[in-house]
Amino acid sequence: MKLETLSVRIGRDVEPMAGDVAPAIHMSTTFERDSDGEFSRGYSYARADNPGRKALEQCIAALEGGHDATAYSSGSAASLAVFSLLRPGDHVVAPIESYHGTAKQLRDIIGPMGVQYTFVDMTRADAVRAALTPATKLVWIETPSNPMLNVSDIEAITALSHERGAIVCCDNTFATPVWQRPLRFGVDLVMHSSTKYFGGHSDVMGGAIVTREGGTLSERLRDYQGTAGNTPAAFDCWLLRRSLTTLVCRVRAQTENAARIAEFLSTHQGIERVFYPGLASHRGHDIARKQMQGGFGAMLSFCVRGGREEAFAVAGKMKYFTRATSLGGVESLVEHRASIEGPHTVTPQNLLRLSVGLEHADDLIADLDQALASRS
Known part of the structure; x- marks a missing residue:
């Protein structure tokens, strides 16, 4: 399907009970358990999952051409979810020019936890190559960058990073999947501040991470989402999913x-x-x-x-x-x-x-x- 069709159709099934064409808002924080103790309908508690959040995540994953997506309460919460994959002693390569909140997380939150980081000019693949070390576990790309619209070569940087065994996350907020789909160039994760173009009306906050493949990365992000509890509210999910149609x-x-x-x-x-x-x-x-x-x-x-x-x-x-x-x-x-x-x-x-x-x-x-x- 083309992007226009994906944005309208994925995660917007007709409601089975009343036949609603417009998706319902599922406000419940808890869901009924089966008499045998199971949750056959797939939902137990709103922090773990919610029908509206699942629909939103399905649509975002489809738009980026990814395997899975996890939604968060803000773009900053989404970037922090990626940084949660790191452990003390790990190393990150990040852009010297990017959204200042991302760099602030590295300096003020992740760094003090024992993770090393290096800021480089991401427009130069040779600078990225020189910054990579045996401890590098993550390379963060933001292209076009905020606010000077610098462009990084996604494919070249991803190839260099994968040679060293590092995963790559690309912040695709500025370009959106309308103009750029980083997963096609081999990156492992795509990040969005859903507050921006996904929401599109300056009235809802959110963030998302899309994984290229299933497996460990996807599972760890899903576990972090539920454990940290920084998930978007039901109404926020509804607003975002509605806005994605346009x-x-x-x-x-x-x-x-x-x-x-x-x-x-x-x-x-x-x-x-x-x-x-x-x-x-x-x-x-x-x-x-x-x-x-x-x-x-x-x-x-x-x-x-x-x-x-x-x-x-x-x-x-x-x-x-x-x-x-x-x-x-x-x-x-x-x-x-x-x-x-x-x-x-x-x-x-x-x-x-x-x-x-x-x-x-x-x-x-x-x-x-x-x-x-x-x-x-």
């Missing part, structure tokens, strides 16, 4: 807007540089063309001529871009990332990140034009 059309329309905006900004005199893998001038453009499926996503960043104050001034003049954290919703957002990321940021102080929504591209471009008027 994922493909939303992301495609948002990407069309982003491509137009990137082209506009790339010729604007008030802009120093635009970060968007769809531009031929982007240093990762050729790799993005190889591993992204016909589109380059709806995220982009740009550096305003000047510094931090000039960037804040431009953001403050925007009317159709809301100044807010997060991304992937139907509304367009702008954010000064360096001020969010803290002391370890590698993001330029004059950089603004755009999450492009579903407003008309002409209106968004006009808004950017007037906000940048003083920078021309």
Whole structure:
């Protein structure tokens, strides 16, 4: 099945009792046990499983082309689930430029537990090769990266990692399975912050991990999910599964807007540089063309001529871009990332990140034009 069909059909069976076409919300925290002590209907307690969560996980796994998926209460909970696979003495290779929360987990939670980590420039396969050690058990890829849209060669890094016996997890939040399916390039795990494009309406939090194959990794993640208890609520699962039905059309329309905006900004005199893998001038453009499926996503960043104050001034003049954290919703957002990321940021102080929504591209471009008027 094509992605459009998968997003509508998988995990949305007609309810057997009343014939509901729209899935029900299963709010119960506990389920009836059989008289012989078994749970023949498959459910015992909401932390262990829930019909709505199972449907959501089935759909996410299908969209990524994976064997299984586990859902969590946030994207951070999902990344922490992957890091839970590590043990003291293990080593992680991670991007020097990525979502700052992922790096913070390594520094503040995983590192103190005895796990070593190395941050490298993931756009250079030779840097990844040099960072790998006999203790490396996990290589974390984020591509395109947050917030500078750097592109890593998934296939090359995965091959290097597997040669050393390390598993590979790719954060695919920015690209979504609409434009990129990392499992096709051999990665073992795909991570998503479901809060973003999967939810798509800025009204629900979630995270997910997809496994390429069944077996130990899948079983350990499933066990961790139930033991840690950081699972999404029943209503959150329902919201996410409902939103997935429109994922493909939303992301495609948002990407069309982003491509137009990137082209506009790339010729604007008030802009120093635009970060968007769809531009031929982007240093990762050729790799993005190889591993992204016909589109380059709806995220982009740009550096305003000047510094931090000039960037804040431009953001403050925007009317159709809301100044807010997060991304992937139907509304367009702008954010000064360096001020969010803290002391370890590698993001330029004059950089603004755009999450492009579903407003008309002409209106968004006009808004950017007037906000940048003083920078021309």
